[in-house]
Amino acid sequence: MSWSFSIGRLFGSELRVHVTFFLLLAWIGFAAYSDQGPAAALQSVLFVLALFACVVAHEFGHALTARRYGIATPDITLLPIGGLARLERMPENPRHEILVALAGPAVNILIWAVLVLVLRVDMPAGPMNRIDPGAQNFLGQLAMVNLFLAVFNMIPAFPMDGGRVLRAALSLWTNRVRATRIAAAAGQVVAFLLGFLGLSSGNPLLVLIAVFVFFAASAESQDVAMQAVARRLQAREAMITCFESLTPGDSLDAAAAAVIRSTQxxxxxxxxxxxxQGFLTRDALFHALVQQSGHSPAGPTPQDKRVSGIMQTDIPRVGLSTGLTKVLDQLHAGAPAVAVCTPDGQLIGYITPENIGELMVIKGRSA
Incomplete structure (x- = not known):
């Protein structure tokens, strides 16, 4: 995910933090400092960090359960509105998906149980509208938030965990695409309700969550529909065969001219x-030209630079009969294109996210 950076690896997954998470910390700390002083600001920031540690544990509940079914989790990203575990894929066995979806809220229930039943902390009697500096209240509110996270995530609307459970349950009686559409529609209804509540109460965080839920539900529905269409197709049906190519020795000026005279x-x-040998993306070319625009008189000029120096060489290669599902997985992993080659490495065509999207619009009409 862009605008995020890695802070390490845990249980085989990269843990990433989005830069906006620090804006949330700064906003909460400043608000508490203005209201109650430095001690409250420190307590508030520590509470948010403890809360997000619980969110990370929630996401690892999903990740470690998915690992039981052979599904890896490349990374987990912390966002201001929660965590996001990027599983390579969701289990298509409905029973497995239910277990993976329930694992996250189960972790929050476990944390709540340890705090309340083992450590005997008291949860606040009223709604949590401020973080007090008392350590007992700190743990009590942490228990309350974990209980809230478990309940909120079990709302039967996508992309919440409850929506995934709903989708999996519906998949027992109907196809996965239709089940996803129903769960996504429920998610969008919930998004409208959250947005209305956020606007009427003046709560910008609820509005932000509503926007995220709405678009995440729509994206999941489209992705599942795309995967369903892709299972019926092969690489030969999606590849671009009319294209302009470059050679490793071409100059950047020659590559720039190719960009201008084509739509590639x-x-x-x-x-x-x-x-x-590789692929040259338009973005990589533009970046190289911008870097060279301020070259010194004694340094190399753009004409001296060659395509071989800025092309991307780790391009996935597939055969004509490769299933399109595998191609989609490679594009989702970040490849700018997937090359369709003969066994001896001769390029026949290539596939990009853009022409996959166009193909899905055409083929998906009958899905």
Whole structure:
């Protein structure tokens, strides 16, 4: 995810923090400082950090349960509105998906049980509208928030965990695409309700959550529909076969001219015998040209630079009969394109996210 950076690895997954998370910390700390002074500000920031440690534990509940079914979790990202575990895929067995979805809220229930039943902390009697500096209240409010997270996440609307449980349960009686559409529609209804509540109460965080829920529900519905269509197709049906290519020795000026006279965003780089060497993306070219625009008189000029120096070489390669689902997985992993090659490395065509999207619009009409 852009605007996030890694803070380490845990249980085989990269733990990332989005930069906006620090804006949340600063806002909460400043608000508490203005209201109650430095001690309350420190307590508030510590509470948020403890809360997000619980959120990380929630996400690892999903990740470690998914691992039991052979599904890896490349990374977990902390956002101001919660955590996001990026599973390679969701289990398509409905019973497995239910267990993966329930694992997150179960972790919050476990934390609540340890705090309340083992450590005997008292939860606040009223709604939690401020963080007090007392340590007992600190733990009590942490228990309350974990209970709230478990209940909120079990709302039967996508993309909450309850929506995934609903989708999995519906998948026992109908196809996965239709089940996802129903759960996503429920998620969008919940988003409208949250947005209305946030606007009427003047709570910007609720509005932010509503926007996230609405678009996440829509994106999941589209992704599942895309996967359903992709299972019926092969790489040969999606590849671009009419394209302009470059050679490793072409200058950046030659590459820039190719960008101007074509509509391509990615250019295959092919050597003299037709073997694929890599891909040059338009963004990489623009970045290189901007860097060279301020070169010194004694330094290299843009004309001296070659495509071979800025092309991306780790391009996935597939055959004509490769299933489109595998191609989608490679594009989701961040590849700018997937090359369709003969066994000896000759480029036949290539597939990009843009032409996959166009193909899905055409083929998806009958899905």
């Amino acid at each position: 965003h990615e250019f295959p780089v092919i050597d003299s015998d037709g073997t694929l």
